[in-house]
Amino acid sequence: MKITLQNPVYLEAYAAIGGKAEKEGPLGAYFDEIDETERFGQETWEQSESEMQRRALSAALKKANLADQDIGLLFAGDLMNQCTSSSYGLLSFDIPQVGLYGACSTAAESIALAAMSCDLTARPAAAVTSSHFCSAERQFRYPLEYGGQRTPTAQRTVTGSGAFILSRKKSPIRVDSVMFGRSIDSKISDICNMGAAMAPAAVDTLSRYMKESGRAPCDFHTIVTGDLGREGYELTKIMMAQKKMPIDAVYDDCGLLVYHSDIQDMHAGGSGCGCSAVVGATKLFPDMESGKIKDLLFIGTGALMSPTSVQQGLSIAGIAHLVHLTREDF
Amino acid sequence: MKITLQNPVYLEAYAAIGGKAEKEGPLGAYFDEIDETERFGQETWEQSESEMQRRALSAALKKANLADQDIGLLFAGDLMNQCTSSSYGLLSFDIPQVGLYGACSTAAESIALAAMSCDLTARPAAAVTSSHFCSAERQFRYPLEYGGQRTPTAQRTVTGSGAFILSRKKSPIRVDSVMFGRSIDSKISDICNMGAAMAPAAVDTLSRYMKESGRAPCDFHTIVTGDLGREGYELTKIMMAQKKMPIDAVYDDCGLLVYHSDIQDMHAGGSGCGCSAVVGATKLFPDMESGKIKDLLFIGTGALMSPTSVQQGLSIAGIAHLVHLTREDF
Numbered sequence: 001m002k003i004t005l006q007n008p009v010y011l012e013a014y015a016a017i018g019g020k021a022e023k024e025g026p027l028g029a030y031f032d033e034i035d036e037t038e039r040f041g042q043e044t045w046e047q048s049e050s051e052m053q054r055r056a057l058s059a060a061l062k063k064a065n066l067a068d069q070d071i072g073l074l075f076a077g078d079l080m081n082q083c084t085s086s087s088y089g090l091l092s093f094d095i096p097q098v099g100l101y102g103a104c105s106t107a108a109e110s111i112a113l114a115a116m117s118c119d120l121t122a123r124p125a126a127a128v129t130s131s132h133f134c135s136a137e138r139q140f141r142y143p144l145e146y147g148g149q150r151t152p153t154a155q156r157t158v159t160g161s162g163a164f165i166l167s168r169k170k171s172p173i174r175v176d177s178v179m180f181g182r183s184i185d186s187k188i189s190d191i192c193n194m195g196a197a198m199a200p201a202a203v204d205t206l207s208r209y210m211k212e213s214g215r216a217p218c219d220f221h222t223i224v225t226g227d228l229g230r231e232g233y234e235l236t237k238i239m240m241a242q243k244k245m246p247i248d249a250v251y252d253d254c255g256l257l258v259y260h261s262d263i264q265d266m267h268a269g270g271s272g273c274g275c276s277a278v279v280g281a282t283k284l285f286p287d288m289e290s291g292k293i294k295d296l297l298f299i300g301t302g303a304l305m306s307p308t309s310v311q312q313g314l315s316i317a318g319i320a321h322l323v324h325l326t327r328e329d330f
Numbered sequence: 331m332k333i334t335l336q337n338p339v340y341l342e343a344y345a346a347i348g349g350k351a352e353k354e355g356p357l358g359a360y361f362d363e364i365d366e367t368e369r370f371g372q373e374t375w376e377q378s379e380s381e382m383q384r385r386a387l388s389a390a391l392k393k394a395n396l397a398d399q400d401i402g403l404l405f406a407g408d409l410m411n412q413c414t415s416s417s418y419g420l421l422s423f424d425i426p427q428v429g430l431y432g433a434c435s436t437a438a439e440s441i442a443l444a445a446m447s448c449d450l451t452a453r454p455a456a457a458v459t460s461s462h463f464c465s466a467e468r469q470f471r472y473p474l475e476y477g478g479q480r481t482p483t484a485q486r487t488v489t490g491s492g493a494f495i496l497s498r499k500k501s502p503i504r505v506d507s508v509m510f511g512r513s514i515d516s517k518i519s520d521i522c523n524m525g526a527a528m529a530p531a532a533v534d535t536l537s538r539y540m541k542e543s544g545r546a547p548c549d550f551h552t553i554v555t556g557d558l559g560r561e562g563y564e565l566t567k568i569m570m571a572q573k574k575m576p577i578d579a580v581y582d583d584c585g586l587l588v589y590h591s592d593i594q595d596m597h598a599g600g601s602g603c604g605c606s607a608v609v610g611a612t613k614l615f616p617d618m619e620s621g622k623i624k625d626l627l628f629i630g631t632g633a634l635m636s637p638t639s640v641q642q643g644l645s646i647a648g649i650a651h652l653v654h655l656t657r658e659d660f
Contacts, residue, residue, distance in 0.1 A: 081638060120333070
């Protein structure tokens with residue numbers, strides 16, 4: 001179901017916080033704040049991730065010149081068990097909060113829901129997501145001290161947080177419509193190849209959106225998934241071509257945009273709730289503001305497994321949520 | 331922010347699935363399906379919980395005589411790491427899905443969002459949540475085989491799942507308004523006393539709702555929190571009295587309604603994402619349909635910690651989301 005907003009809702013402000021590898025990537029200069037120690041003054045990696053969320057939302061609110069009480073609802077999520085990065089990171093804000101879990105799709109999920117909330121209530125809404133390489137590694141894979149090796153199809157969890165303010169106040173970037181994804185199980189069970197697990201979900205959402213819109217991918221200026229990485233990106237291009245909806249000319253992926261593929265040894269690219277959030281806030285949305293991107297399909301992709309489900313031999317379901325953003329003058 | 335729906339949205343159908351202890355409780359006769367083995371034909375407790383979600387939604391859809399494609403959006407969540415009970419349990423449904431995490435508040439959170447979605451899009455929306463004693467014990471506390479003892483303030487995770495269909499089709503129960511909670515840290519760090527950790531959040535949401543509505547608790551027929559248990563229930567009564575908003579005459583708690591306090595040895599009562607869901611579907615909403623309850627404030631309460639955050643010494647933040655349901659003829 002494509003949900004076209006009934007009122008004009010705009011992306012009023014956004015901010016991104018990042019770590020060392022993100023600073024060294026091609027978007028490093030565009031973050032609002034970087035801490036190369038990736039600790040953000042905190043004692044544990046989990047609390048460092050929470051602190052990134054706090055700083056990202058603070059920065060976005062400041063840019064929009066809004067206070068807590070101006071925000072009607074806050075949509076937030078992360079990859080940690082029980083989504084504690086959001087719970088603890090956003091505790092100091094006096095804003096009603098809706099907790100989400102959509103794995104790496106949460107940035108698009110939260111922006112989509114915030115836009116719907118703003119449409120329905122007329123009050124500004126906020127969206128925040130994060131991921132942290134060090135907290136994710138020890139939760140999903142191995143403690144850093146173990147020095148585990150990664151396969152070529154593996155992605156690296158981005159250390160970063162992005163925050164977004166949606167409001168009725170006119171600004172260059174308008175949310176046209178949103179579409180939520182169906183969970184798709186393509187029977188991939190390799191936890192080091194989440195791109196392949198998520199690509200069919202991206203294709204499902206994107207092709208449904210084309211069908212319901214009566215448009216073709218090339219009718220859009222830019223289509224960006226986040227974050228399928230190299231493997232999922234290539235698979236998505238192939239599957240869309242098989243559906244007679246080629247996307248190569250307009251397509252990119254947040255997992256490929258966040259790091260240098262040549263000089264940074266990041267295998268298949270970036271991943272994590274923070275990846276598409278920071279790529280949106282440091283590149284895609286600034287490019288929309290400057291007019292470089294005319295309209296954008298921003299498709300968050302998530303792999304819905306847990307370490308327990310993987311240990312129990314279940315395959316990895318993927319999901320993809322879409323947000324269609326347009327230049328107001330486009 | 332109290333969100334009053336702009337169109338009439340109704341609770342069209344609902345269903346509840348439960349386990350052995352729930353069958354032996356006062357609501358046992360009103361479940362749609364019970365499996366006393368609590369396995370639901372599955373090999374692991376996690377998959378048993380997923381299967382409950384699948385059966386709950388199937389039953390609710392059947393009652394509403396709706397197919398997958400009739401549902402615009404599905405809002406779901408649970409207590410498992412990365413919310414896998416929902417991801418895997420609802421995989422067989424061909425419905426776009428929004429993943430949520432709100433700890434034990436998720437039933438109210440999902441119903442509130444489904445109602446907003448139905449208001450905005452006119453399409454029916456579904457809400458599903460679950461919890462399972464056996465999957466929760468080994469994730470949050472100890473494996474069952476350990477035979478851990480529980481303190482008097484501890485609650486028991488309900489084995490159950492509830493599913494709810496919200497639509498524009500006129501039926502006796504209408505959703506009047508919803509209000510999302512702020513996360514409140516009352517500095518409780520005892521993981522065996524989540525009632526005390528959550529009660530301040532319930533009081534915050536309830537008192538904000540009274541203020542924004544210009545009403546007093548006694549103006550409502552029934553106010554039910556879910557699920558504070560004995561400790562949180564008593565604290566909520568005291569704190570509301572301190573705010574000059576006594577609620578004793580109209581107040582109950584799902585954690586107290588789900589088990590017999592005398593003959594079932596459940597300490598402070600029930601808890602878990604499934605608790606308020608099954609109490610809603612087996613008692614509160616049937617009582618509304620029969621006219622026994624005229625209008626209802628259904629307040630889901632959640633404790634937003636994880637085992638990791640507790641081990642790291644953080645206190646437990648609480649959150650409470652409210653749904654105001656009325657009899658259409660009231």
